[in-house]
Amino acid sequence: MDAIAVTWFPAESSAHASAEAPSDASRRAIQAWAEARGLVVTMPRTDASSSIEIDLTRGDEIEKELANARDALTRLDADAAEHALSRARSIARAHPELPHAAWLLAEIERGWAARWMRIDPVDPERAARAWQTAAALDGGRAPGIGETAAPRPAEITAAFQFVVDPNFHVYVDGVAIAPGPGKFAPGEHAVVAERDGRVVWADWVSISSGVTVVVPSFGSAACTMADLAHASGDRSGVDARGVTCERWIAAVPVGPSSVRVAVCERNACGPFVTWQTHNGPLGPILPPRKHESKTPFWIGVTAVSVVAVIAATSIALVATGAFEPAPHETKFVGGGVKTAGEGASP
Secondary structure, three states: OEEEEEEEOOOOOEEEOEOOOOOHHHHHHHHHHHHOOOEEEEOOEOOOOOOOOOOHHHHHHHHHHHHHHHHHHHOOOHHHHHHHHHHHHHHHHHOOOOOOHHHHHHHHHHHHHHHHHHOOOOOHHHHHHHHHHHHHHHOOOOOOOOOOOOOOOOOEEEEEEOOOOOOEEEEEOOEEEOOEEEEEOOEEEEEEEEEOOEEEEEEEEEEOOOOEEEOOOOOOOOOEHHHHOOOEEEOOEEEOOOOOOOOEEEEEEEEOOEEEEEEEEOOEEOOOEEEEOOOOOOOOOOOOOOOOOOOOHHHHHHHHHHHHHHHHHHHHHHHHOOOOOOOOOEEEEOOEEEEOOOOOOO
């Protein structure tokens, strides 16, 4: 049998698709519909192959190294501070998908600024560049104790190019952007692309004046939950724009043993057709009823009396021998021998 993916719509007048069947009865009904057509119904598969897993523990590791670097700076231990900051930077650059990646890298750069300002060999120019890099990443903040601020670099014009799709979003340093030109601080930034709420691409991108950054869209794989989630439906039919699955079905529960089914190919769907199945009793099984007699009481009493009279009469007749056959034995009487039942001779 051929397998076909099904996506469920709630029974409301308008709703988006869902991967879950609303009830066991609805699932049995759609399975019966499929078996009648030589098909096997399957749930849409997840598409985790094109998404990037976000591991927040990597951010915790960066925070730990930043704490070690601050302790080393307090002790004026240049070697320990540099090693901690280098480890933190290595982790951050390997994970631009972290939601706070830009903020973490900014704090790492401020740690380097403090190192070049407080511990020999001191290098104010390198410290200023590190501070400006940090400000470009998170917008800047007030300097803390022992920190020296530098002016924020002037913004430049750059453009981002990516597909226009309501399910696709691009973020620069955690801020959503639209395709086309925009104002950005020069330098390296964390650029993240999400589709259907999942990170599908992330990288550190160097932005300079006049550059155009092309962001890949990474469309959803066909017949996956993300692909079929593009569909929406109401009583009039299915809006399947954006769906790439070759063949699938949309289902709406309409009763305890019936569903409405529409067969779809990619972004085109046929009308809803109601399918009814009867896998259980058609109605409740009621206990047998005791029907009371509606015969008048006097008729019953009379009938009993008549039966009693008939019985008494029958007993009396039996006792008198009324039901016995006539005797034929010989009897001796005066005037000669005669047989009972025969008339006497004159």
